[in-house]
Amino acid sequence: MAKVLIHATVTLDGYMADPEGGVDWMFDVDATEEDTALVNRVVGEIGAVVGGANRARTIEDGEEPYGGLPGVPVYLMTHTAAEPVVKDGVTYTFVVDDIGSALEMAKVDAGEKTVSLLGGRISRQCLQLGAVDEIQLHVVPILLGAGISLFGGLGQRVNLELIEEAAFGDGVHLRYRVLR
Incomplete structure (x- = not known):
């Protein structure tokens, strides 16, 4: 059965986006060949994606998870029903x-x-349900000072076990198993 993985790039102060939801800061970090290989390995493990829908329930250019690279089914959470969208061979439900x-x-x-x-x-809801198996974080050497926190508001303790770590260039890659 599939593992459930929280996969995110975060700043050193724990933000996954700036206060307006922007992630342009991610592209300010130089990646080494080793960084790219590690991220590509993680992306290669993906068989499906669960994320949040935009307000229009469309898939605009640049909104494809991982740039559409994995080519896997995507499930998008919404409060209003919408028909599935197929874009570049990927079905968004x-x-x-x-x-x-x-x-x-x-x-x-x-x-x-x-x-x-x-x-x-999405990540916090799944952690609260006890549905997450692993967390893969790519921590970049940036302090935003404010923004959207990956785990802020979780409201509960979650114990983790480090199962993989790597540091290339300026970033650090951490993979944890969620202990139950």
């Missing part, structure tokens, strides 16, 4: 207010691969 259902569908699609969770709210 909108799931109304039922993260458990989205996870189950994504796990079926992922098979033996990984379900990647994108976004703070």
